[in-house]
Amino acid sequence: MLEETSETREAPSIVHDVSIAAAVGRGALPRRLCTAFTAGMGAQRAALSLLPSLDHWQLLCATDESALLGEAVQFTRAVGPSINAALEMRPVLVSGLQNSHSSAGSHLADEVPDVEQVLALPLNERRTPIGVMSLYYTRPKQVTVPQLAQAQRAADVALDALLRWRRVHASSGCRRPVWKSDTRAARWHRIHRAAGCVAAREDCSTAEALAWLQAVSARDGLSLLEVADGLLQPSADEELGLRRQGSRPTETERRA
DSSP: OHHHHHHHHHTTHHHHHHHHHHTSOSTTHHHHHHHHHHHHHTOSEEEEEEEEETTEEEEEEESSHHHHHHHHHHHHHTOSHHHHHHHHTSOEEEEOTTOTTOOTTHHHHHHSTTOOEEEEEEEEETTEEEEEEEEEESSOOOOOHHHHHHHHHHHHHHHHHHHHHHHHHTSTTOOSOSOOOOGGGHHHHHHHHHHHHHHHHHTOOHHHHHHHHHHHHHHHTOOHHHHHHHHHSOOHHHHHHHHHHOOOOOHHHHHO
């Protein structure tokens, strides 16, 4: 009984904190929302992403590079708790990501090795996915059913604020968007475009194309972004070299 009273007293704070963050400043809104959710839910990092369309990812804010990488891995591969929460429009909590026997979020655990748990809260208007607030934990954290319900209420408050400011700036008198993608995410858009080009050209999945880009990156000692940019804007020599290589991903490269 005392435990229930304690939970009830603590749970509403996340809604309060997010409401305060949503009331202050349109330009800093994504960052303030991430800070409020991180503090209110005891997470170590957070990221706020929008889905302008089902095949496009717009990162509004990530509290650090690991949060950025966590979102990028999921949205590039189109798999993970953030993807499930956004498309299924329900909160998704995945724990034990570093457990070798766990298959949930395995790609995420491989790329961000200190992530132990993810809580993804959908942002949806009626039955339309709008985005997702992703909370990343470096250690296990118990999230009770009442806390989860309050967190989702807070996510609804956050979405109302995001849509309110976006509508204001979408008026005919405004010549620029409310927020642009986090500049750190721009590189992942290019990598995803390059993987899409390879997938279309070689008739393979985007995941297989991305694995091939990673294999080429390791083989040639280049960053993944350099390989992607070389495919999107190849020089004459690079284009000739790619043609000579026979660029279809092999089974070994796909699994790399």
